[in-house]
Amino acid sequence: MLKTAYIFDMDGVLVDSEAFYFELRMQFLREHHLPNYYPDINAYLGVDPAVEWQMMIPDAAVRQQLSADFERFWAQHPIDYAACILPQVPELLLDLKQAGCRIALASVGALTEVEQMLTQCQLPVTFDVVLSAADVQQKKPAPDVYLAAVHQLKLTSRQCVAIEDSTVGIMAAKRAGLETWAIADPRYHVDQSQADRVFTGIGAVRDFIKKQQTN
Template sequence: MLAVVRACVFDLDGVLVDSEPVWEEVRRAFVAEHGGTWQPDTQSRLMGMSTAEWSAYLHELGVRMPPAEIARAVVEQMAARYRDGVPLMPGAVQAVRRLAERNTLGLASSSPRTLIDVVLDAADLKQCFAATVSTEEVARGKPAPDGYLEAARRLDLDPRGCVAVEDSSNGLRSAHAAGMHVIAVPHPRYPPAPDALALAWRVLPNLDALTPELLS
């Protein structure tokens, strides 16, 4: 049982931004265009990986470019798509602002820093977060706990007093491994694996159900 919630740490992709379909479309086309082969489990494996990890993985799929060039090209395409409009999840802005009125908020994302900043600026949410972390800034991406541990460190809090909001299998595993209580808000198109969902403290149908009262 969680006695006192010191902070709520959000994931970005799939929780606040409906970006996984965009990531899949961009990376799938990039792999095909550059000689690679997309595998049936590729999308699920990519979710939660850091930039260095997923660019190396696309190279392993047969993309005939160094991982650093793969990362740069794909992130540029993602930024271009976001400039046309950030696909926010239903209720995302309202949920963040609702919780920010009573809770300290953090963010731990697998997206590169440039895309995190684009999203938070576009949604006018940057001021709601006391700390944000990209897995580019830690040693390992999700499902390793590094990003969530770093978010707690920047908030100067024990991770065991924090709640994380996640959607993906790797994200749920990451936050749980960090010692946080995890609220799962599963993405309808990319539901987490049953074993990962079993790690959740609470499972919510959508962000409208995420309220300060739930954390009190």
């Protein structure tokens, strides 16, 4: 039986952006001859960008000194979201809309990046609710963004499914009382044991939903 609404994380669920962002951060460290305290991409998956910045440069004084440089560097190396959209994402969103379900986007990424993704990817449907880091005080693993999504959808947590990939994202969704599905990526080592279901990709999610519709 289908749920009333499906709430999607963005990075790693809708778009394959995490490797791009990781390499960009590593490049910044190399160009500024800074030590690399977290050379493993798994340390960054699903983490609030502000926390990632602290991980990159633990020294607060150095962070403040380089903050403007990092903002310029980031702006000079934009991601091409259209090239990063994961297989069958547009099809799944269209399937859900045609089935009468509502869809929401709940990301801890910057609003500019969320808007950029939506514009570049030209998705075939419009999200009913779109949330970014700008909309909540506490980021994942706090449940705030999922609670806000449920509230704006005017539903209960039991009527919604969260689709996540990272450990902190799964924790956030579960703390909000949501059934949580995880998208596994064999390239990364992510603890998804708290998820209610784990899928090998969006295509597997589509297949599962189609079976639910026929049962």
